[in-house]
Structure formats: structure tokens, C-alpha cells
Amino acid sequence: MIRALAADLKREAERTNERRLLVLAGDRDRGVNAAHDVIEAVDAADESVSIVSTGEGFRFDRVGPRGSGDVLGSTREVVVLDCHDRFVPNALGRTVGAVDGGGLLVLLTPSLDEWPDRRDRFDESLAVPPFTLGDVTGRFRRRLVDTLRTHPGVAIASLAAEGVSEHGASGTGSETNGEPSTATIERDGHVEPISRNARPTTTPSRPATATFPPAVYSACLTADQVRAVHALESLATPGSAVVLESDRGRGKSSAAGLAAAALAADGADVLVTAPTYRNAAEVFARARECLGTVDAVDAGDEDHDHAASDDADAASDDAASDDSHLLHVPGSGRVRFAPPAVATDLPDDPDAVIVDEAAALPVRLLDGFLAAPAVAFCTTVHGYEGAGRGFSVRFRDHLLNGEFSVRDVRLDEPIRYAPDDPVESWAARTLALDARPAVPEAVAGTTVDDVRYRTLDPDELLADETLLGEAFGLLVAAHYRTEPNDLARLLDAPNLSARALVTGDRVVAVALLAREGGLPAETRSAMYEGQRVRGNMVPDLLTSQLRDEHAAEPRGIRTVRIATHHALRGRGLGSRLLAEVHDEFADVVEYFSVGFGATPRLLRFWRRAGYRTVHLSTTRNDASGEHSAVMLRPEEPAGVDLLDRHAAAFRDRERDALSDAHRDVDADVVRGALAACPASVSTDLTAAAWRSVVAASFGPGTYEVAPGGFRDLALATMVGDTGPNDEEGVSVDRATPDLAPQAERLLVRKVLQGRPWESVAEELGYVSTTACKRALGDAFRPIVDCYGTDAALAERDRFAEQ
Known part of the structure; x- marks a missing residue:
């Protein structure tokens, strides 16, 4: 029965160049046996099959859910995702993208009626203290089951107890390992009319103005690919940048590979980078094919698949990405791969850089590629990464405001399957990959007085696809890392809640909130001894x-x-949304907190909202490329005490960290973090230190004589925000020196971070180091006026009279 169903689905998928989804629901062991039946029934070669599972029993190599990224850059005829032990939404997004047109995605699931009420190892990750597994709900899986039972192109076979069908009748399908497989076909998954999406047989034509060889364009499968390759011709001209955007499976990586080959054949050195080499494998595959006509030599190691046990589930292919992957062309041309952290330094001065899966790279690394002579960024618009994507959210403005001539190309027509593939639309709906904010026209003209504050109850989100899409779409569009796992957390995690501002029934702002703290003594003790506790970041x-x-x-x-x-x-x-949140929860919590990739703008925003800095990470965040800041807003005495002791600790750490781990942090980030720290700094300098500072500010002295005194005064000037803020976020009741932003940057770079005079002068635009030194003395004059002792002020006046 299952064999026949699988064969029918496969034939239909091949005729339509679409994909089909087959759900094997019921006992896991029977599901594994049935999956083998499916693979045999469709006569799939071993190398065209991928298994994603944490369990045993398969006769094929497998990877765990965390290793499912290994299959993302590949194309498979059959992909089996085992959902029994740990169903990870991210893994579903990755595996869907690996199934080729004419292929099958096979899900092994518990009984669909029971699945939403079952809890697995992924649910355990949502049960953050003080909540337990019993507090986790099954809304995400309930929604998933509903889509499986209603969406076109999905077949469901329910596996009953041994020898007995779900309707009580005996029925035997095939036998695997001697075990009878009995099934009831709940849905056959057929889509009518079939063959409606057969690919056109006409070959896209080469543009009249093209410079790449005709063979490059003859390898293009769609008009979109032709446009992409034509745009990439500009990489031969310094100062050019190209952005290729598409949903997954539209051939952008193939287009990049064809262009890389053409550039290399013309003598260019093309550097390719991606999160891992596997992500760029298609670029190299197409470049290798294209360069075969010019006798290119592949000097790189052959990419290889590998099995991963559950113990190796978290392993990535970083080792593979560090190998040398190189295509030589007779003469000087070549195509080579380097991992992002290496590539961003532009080793060996490439002529052009191609960044594949740019959305998955930190903004800090992407910025490095703006120094390349020419660069292409290839990015997935809607993929499992989900991610309001740092590329779209933060980096795109950097590129457009730079010196490049930028060309944009969007690829819409699928390469590997037909445009109306039902599995693609099912995945987009199920994982909210196509979630969008309300269209601008629907909310145009909305003011802060027009909106209403409301709770986004998970049951309401589950029942209202529009509400869910607009709320989740805002989170996706505004943040650099939002994934399908986050949709499951929004619907099921007991520690999370969502609030929104709406105008009419349109969502215009949303906040995702996490309940933290309030943990029992034994848990706190374990945390102090190094045990990590999920869901309690601060x-x-x-x-x-x-x-x-x-x-x-x-x-x-x-x-x-x-x-x-x-x-x-x-x-x-x-x-307004934050103010409403504060009002709602002020009586039930002792403090509010936030952690984020620190930028000057965000530091100002949170400072205006009453939050104060208690931490700045010593390393950059892998996703944002920025140092993460943590800020608190106290509400009750316990929160005030928490802020006071950690603000003081932050002040003390920064005195040393700014010349060590934080030596390279952006000066404006340092300014913003310190300005929001409510801890005063002593200006009780020794008489000798005061004389040195006054002499350097008003007389013939130099900074180098007593840098410690300068550092204390600089820190006191930057730190100590204890009063209410004006609308610019500046404390209005603190007696502080009146320094211009440029003078504060000088204090940060030279005095607090201890950078060389030459680099400080160059960065801040001083004509010479002498001018920079003079500016530092001028910056300390209002500091002396503000903090100086009577003796220091007398010394100041003495210099003024000379």
C-alpha cells in the first residue's frame, strides 16, 4: 500500500516537476520500515537520499536535526525527517529546501491525533525554569497537523498496530526486516490537474550587450538566471556591487558560479565565501562545469558526505570550510574559497568577491567586503534562516551609502521545481516563512494617538492567520535572526508572551517578552557554580x-x-509600546531588562526608556557582529539594588577593559554605554595628579605624565547618569562638563582605550598628532572647571594670568 502510494506520488511529482510530501504517522519503528519501503519503491539511489534523525534503524547515513544544515546546500531525491524523538522546526525548514523537483519529503511522525499532546526533547528546551515540561503547550504542532491535513500535495499514511489497520481490518503492506507494515491512507496527496507546471522548453537568450561567452548563458535555465549573470558581468569593473536576492531554489548560487567561471577564464582572481564551504558547493559545482571547457584544474579536496550520530548532532562542517577549495584556470585566473573570517581580510587581493548566503553572516564581516574592488552578495529572501536578516535590516544601508555602483536582481522563477510547487507553499505557510507586516497602505498615517495596546494571546494567534502573520512578520522584518524555532517558542513556550500596538485590526508594533528570575535557592546556587539555566539570559x-x-x-x-x-x-x-509594557507589569516584577547588539542609536533608545547599562560583552556577537549590551530598568527595591551593584561593577570593569578587551569598540558605542551607567566615579585625585592635568590643559604639561588621573576624570565625565532624561536622552540634573561629541570621542579613543596618537588623529580627522594633542588639552579644560579642587582651580587661574 505504502509502496504503491509512494510510487504514484513520485510519478506525479516528476510529471509536474513539483515535490510531494508523504507523512508516515504512527509507531516509529514501523515508520522507519515504511520509509525504507518508500525509498525502494521510488528506486532512489543511496547518494540521492538523506536521513535526518536522532535515532537508529536506518540503512542510510544520517545527520541529527542540528546537523540538518549539511543537506541544505544539496539536492536530494528523497529526504526523510524523523520527528519522533525531537522535532525541530528549523530542521524541517532546512530539509524542505534540499528536496529537488520530482522528489519526496517524508516525515515520520507520531499519530497525528496524538502528536500535539506529546512532548519531546525540543519541548524540553522550551521548559525554562521555573517552568516545567507540563507547562509547554502543543499549539505549533497542532497548527502543523492542520496544515498537513488540509494542504495540497500532502499524503498521509497512518501506521496502525501490527497486523491491524486503524479501521480494525487486517491489511498487510510490504515487509521489511520481517515486520508487516499495515497502513491506512488518510490522504493520497494527489494534486489536480497534474502536469500544469511543466517547464517551458525554450532556452533563455543571451543579452545583446553581454560580454560573457555564449556558453555561460546557454547554461542558464531561466530568464531570471540570465538577468543575474548579466548583472554579474559588472564585477569585472572595479567599484561595482551586485545584490542577488531570491527565495531558495531559484538558481542564484548557480548564476554566481557561472559568473565566477567567466571572470576567472578572463584572468580574474575570484574569492568566494559563505558560512561554510557546503553553502558554496553549488557555486563551485557550476563554476567547475563551466570551466571544464578551458581545462581548469580542481586543486581542492572533494566535498564529502558524512554520517553523524546523535552524539555528533551539534557538529558542523567547519573543518570542511577551512579546506582549500580552488579552481585554477590556465593563466592567472582562479576561483577560490575562504571562510568568512578569513575572506573579510581579502587575502591576496582578489579582483572580485562573491558572498553566498550573505544573510547568514554577521554585519561586521559583511562590512569588510566593502573594501573589495567589486563584490556580489547573494542572499535568500525567505529561507529557514527566516531572519529579518542582518543583511536586510542593517547592512543594506551600509552598501547603498558606500561608493559602489549597486545593481539589484531578484530571481523569482524556481530552478529545481515548478513555480506553484505545493510543498514550497506548505512550508512557507507552516513555518511562517512568508510572514509579512501589514502592507504600508493599511497603516499609513497612523500616529501614536491612534493605536491600542493589546495582548497577543497564543490561542488567538493560532486561530487568526492574519494576526499571526503580521505579528511574526514584524519580528522577522526587524531582527537579524528570526527562525522557525522562534515561531514554536511564540506559540508554546510558557516563559514568553507578546504584546502589540494595533490600529483597527492591523499590527503596527510588537514586543516579545520573557519572564526571568524568581528562581529558587538551589537553582541559583547551581547557576553560581556554573550550571547553565535556559531562558534566563540576564x-x-x-x-x-x-x-x-x-x-x-x-x-x-x-x-x-x-x-x-x-x-x-x-x-x-x-x-509607547514599552511604556505600556512597563505599566502592565510594574506591579508583578522588580526590574525590566534587555540585551542587544549595541549601536549608538539603540543605546539612546533604551536609555530614553529608562534602562541603564550593566554589561558590555568582551567579544562580538556571532550573529550581529556587535558587542552585546545588557541594560536594566528597576521597578522595586530589589531591582534598584540589583542595578546599583552591577552598574558599579560595570564602571569598575570598564576602567580596565577599555584599554584591553574593549580597546576596539566603536567610540560612540562606548559613549552611549557609559552615559547610561548610573554609577558615579570619584574625582578625588592626588594633588600631583591634579597639577599634571591642569598643566596639560592650560599650560605646558603633557598627558603622558599622569595618564591615570586623566583616565579617572574621563571616566567620571562619561559615566554617572542618575537623573531624568530630556528628550535627547541626556540627564538634566547632573553637573557634568559640557563636551562636544568629538571631544568625547577623543577621550574614549586616547584616554580610555589608550590608542596611539597617530591612529586617533587619523580616525578623528585631526591634521596632525600635534593638533590632536592640543584638542585633548582643550577637552580637559571644562573637566577641570567642573571637577577641579580649589588648588587645581587656583593653578588653572595662575596659567590663565600668564
Whole structure:
């Protein structure tokens, strides 16, 4: 029965160049046996099959859910995803993308009626303290089951007990390993009319103005690919940048490979990078094919598949990405791969750089490629990465504001399967990959007075696809890392809640909130001894890393994400939403918190909202490429105490860290972080130190004589925000020196970070180091006026009279 169903689905998928989804629901062992039957029935070669599972029993190599990225850059005839032990939404997104047109995606699931109420190892990750597994809901899987039972192109076979069908009748399908497989076909998955999406047989024509050889264009399968390759011809001209955007499976990597080959054949050195070599494998495959006509030599190691056990589930292919993958062309041309951290330094001065899967790279690394002579960024618009994508959110403006001439190409026509493939639309619906904010026209003109604050109850989100799509779409569009796993957390995690501002029934701003802290003594003690506790980011940081055993005792609310509709930014909606959140939860928590990739703009926003800095990470965040800041807003005495002791600790750490681990942090980030730290700094310098500072500011002295005194005064000038803020985020009741931003940057770079005079002068635009030194003396004059002792002021006046 299952063999016949699989064969029928496969034939239909091949005729239509679409994919089909087959669900084998029921006992896992029977599901494994049935999956083998499916693979045999469709006569799939071993190398065209991928298994994603944490369990045993398969006769094929397998990877665990965390290793499912290994199959993402490949194309498979059959992919089997085992959903029994740990169903990870991200793994589903990755495996869907690996199935080729004419292929099958096979899901092994528990009984669909029972699955939403079952809890697995992924659910355990949602049961963050103080919640338990019993607090986790099954809304995401309930929604998933509904889509499986209603979406076109999905077949469902329910595997009954041995020898008995679900309707009580005996029925035997095939036998595998001697075990009878009995099934009831709940849905046959057929889509009518079949063959409606047969690919056109006409070959796209080469543009009249093309410079690449005709063979390059004859390898293109769609008009979109032709346009992409034609745009990539500009990489032969310095100062050119190309952005290729597409949904997965549209052939952007193939287009990049064809262009790389053509450039290399013309003598160019093309550097290719991607999160791992596997992500760029298609670029090299197409470049290798194209260069075969010019006798290219493949000097790289052959890519290889590998099995991964459950113990190796978290392993990636970083080792493979570090290998040398190189295509030589007779003469000087070549195509070579380097991992992003190496490629961003542009080793050996390439003529052009191609960045594949750019959306998955940190903004900090992407910025490095702006120094290349010419560069192409290939990025997935809607993929399992989900990610409001750092590329779209933060990096795109960097590129457009730079010196490149930028060409944009979007590829819409699928290469590997037909345009109306039902599995693609099923995955987009199920994982909210196509979630979008409300169209701008629907919210145009909305002001802060027009909106209403509301709770986004998970049951309401589950029942209202429009509400869910607009809310989740805002989170995706506004953040650089939003994944299908986050959709499951939104619907099922007991520690999370969502709030929104709406106009009419349109969502215009949304906040995702996490309940943290309030943990029992034994848990706090374990955290202090180094045990990681999920879902309590701020208490965990303050306890385990910053050594505060009592930090997890107060109850807090952390803003995980906050997003405003892009058409309404700058109208105060984010501030209004936060104010409503503060009002709602002020009586039930002792503090509010937030952690984010620190930028000057975000530091100002959170400071205006009453949050104060307690931490700046010593390393850059892998996703954002920025140092992460943690800020608190106290509500009750316990929160005030928590802020006071950690603000003071932050002040003390930064005095040393700014000339060590934070020596390269952006000066404006340092300014913003210190300005929001409510801890005063002593200006009780020795008489000798004061004389040195005054002499360097008003007389013939130099900074180098007493740098410690300068550092204390600089820190006191930058730190100590204890009063209310004006609308610019500046404290209005603190007696501080009145310094211009440029003078503060000079204090950060030279005095606090201890950078060389030459680099400081060059970065800040001084004509010479002498001018830079003079500016530093001028910057300290108002500092002396503000903090100086009577003796120091007398010394100042003495110099003024000379």
C-alpha cells in the first residue's frame, strides 16, 4: 500500500516537476520500515537520499536535526525527517529546501491525533525554569497537523498496530526486516490537474550587450538566471556591487558560479565565501562545469558526505570550510574559497568577491567586503534562516551609502521545481516563512494617538492567520535572526508572551517578552557554580559570569524583541509600546531588562526608556557582529539594588577593559554605554595628579605624565547618569562638563582605550598628532572647571594670568 502510494506520488511529482510530501504517522519503528519501503519503491539511489534523525534503524547515513544544515546546500531525491524523538522546526525548514523537483519529503511522525499532546526533547528546551515540561503547550504542532491535513500535495499514511489497520481490518503492506507494515491512507496527496507546471522548453537568450561567452548563458535555465549573470558581468569593473536576492531554489548560487567561471577564464582572481564551504558547493559545482571547457584544474579536496550520530548532532562542517577549495584556470585566473573570517581580510587581493548566503553572516564581516574592488552578495529572501536578516535590516544601508555602483536582481522563477510547487507553499505557510507586516497602505498615517495596546494571546494567534502573520512578520522584518524555532517558542513556550500596538485590526508594533528570575535557592546556587539555566539570559549572565549569587532572585521581564512597522518608524510607537509594557507589569516584577547588539542609536533608545547599562560583552556577537549590551530598568527595591551593584561593577570593569578587551569598540558605542551607567566615579585625585592635568590643559604639561588621573576624570565625565532624561536622552540634573561629541570621542579613543596618537588623529580627522594633542588639552579644560579642587582651580587661574 505504502509502496504503491509512494510510487504514484513520485510519478506525479516528476510529471509536474513539483515535490510531494508523504507523512508516515504512527509507531516509529514501523515508520522507519515504511520509509525504507518508500525509498525502494521510488528506486532512489543511496547518494540521492538523506536521513535526518536522532535515532537508529536506518540503512542510510544520517545527520541529527542540528546537523540538518549539511543537506541544505544539496539536492536530494528523497529526504526523510524523523520527528519522533525531537522535532525541530528549523530542521524541517532546512530539509524542505534540499528536496529537488520530482522528489519526496517524508516525515515520520507520531499519530497525528496524538502528536500535539506529546512532548519531546525540543519541548524540553522550551521548559525554562521555573517552568516545567507540563507547562509547554502543543499549539505549533497542532497548527502543523492542520496544515498537513488540509494542504495540497500532502499524503498521509497512518501506521496502525501490527497486523491491524486503524479501521480494525487486517491489511498487510510490504515487509521489511520481517515486520508487516499495515497502513491506512488518510490522504493520497494527489494534486489536480497534474502536469500544469511543466517547464517551458525554450532556452533563455543571451543579452545583446553581454560580454560573457555564449556558453555561460546557454547554461542558464531561466530568464531570471540570465538577468543575474548579466548583472554579474559588472564585477569585472572595479567599484561595482551586485545584490542577488531570491527565495531558495531559484538558481542564484548557480548564476554566481557561472559568473565566477567567466571572470576567472578572463584572468580574474575570484574569492568566494559563505558560512561554510557546503553553502558554496553549488557555486563551485557550476563554476567547475563551466570551466571544464578551458581545462581548469580542481586543486581542492572533494566535498564529502558524512554520517553523524546523535552524539555528533551539534557538529558542523567547519573543518570542511577551512579546506582549500580552488579552481585554477590556465593563466592567472582562479576561483577560490575562504571562510568568512578569513575572506573579510581579502587575502591576496582578489579582483572580485562573491558572498553566498550573505544573510547568514554577521554585519561586521559583511562590512569588510566593502573594501573589495567589486563584490556580489547573494542572499535568500525567505529561507529557514527566516531572519529579518542582518543583511536586510542593517547592512543594506551600509552598501547603498558606500561608493559602489549597486545593481539589484531578484530571481523569482524556481530552478529545481515548478513555480506553484505545493510543498514550497506548505512550508512557507507552516513555518511562517512568508510572514509579512501589514502592507504600508493599511497603516499609513497612523500616529501614536491612534493605536491600542493589546495582548497577543497564543490561542488567538493560532486561530487568526492574519494576526499571526503580521505579528511574526514584524519580528522577522526587524531582527537579524528570526527562525522557525522562534515561531514554536511564540506559540508554546510558557516563559514568553507578546504584546502589540494595533490600529483597527492591523499590527503596527510588537514586543516579545520573557519572564526571568524568581528562581529558587538551589537553582541559583547551581547557576553560581556554573550550571547553565535556559531562558534566563540576564540572571544567568549576572550570576555565573559576573559572580552575583543573588542576581536570579528578583523577578524580571526581558524584552527579547521589539519591532515597529517600517512605514511608521520615528513616530514614537516603540516608546509607547514599552511604556505600556512597563505599566502592565510594574506591579508583578522588580526590574525590566534587555540585551542587544549595541549601536549608538539603540543605546539612546533604551536609555530614553529608562534602562541603564550593566554589561558590555568582551567579544562580538556571532550573529550581529556587535558587542552585546545588557541594560536594566528597576521597578522595586530589589531591582534598584540589583542595578546599583552591577552598574558599579560595570564602571569598575570598564576602567580596565577599555584599554584591553574593549580597546576596539566603536567610540560612540562606548559613549552611549557609559552615559547610561548610573554609577558615579570619584574625582578625588592626588594633588600631583591634579597639577599634571591642569598643566596639560592650560599650560605646558603633557598627558603622558599622569595618564591615570586623566583616565579617572574621563571616566567620571562619561559615566554617572542618575537623573531624568530630556528628550535627547541626556540627564538634566547632573553637573557634568559640557563636551562636544568629538571631544568625547577623543577621550574614549586616547584616554580610555589608550590608542596611539597617530591612529586617533587619523580616525578623528585631526591634521596632525600635534593638533590632536592640543584638542585633548582643550577637552580637559571644562573637566577641570567642573571637577577641579580649589588648588587645581587656583593653578588653572595662575596659567590663565600668564
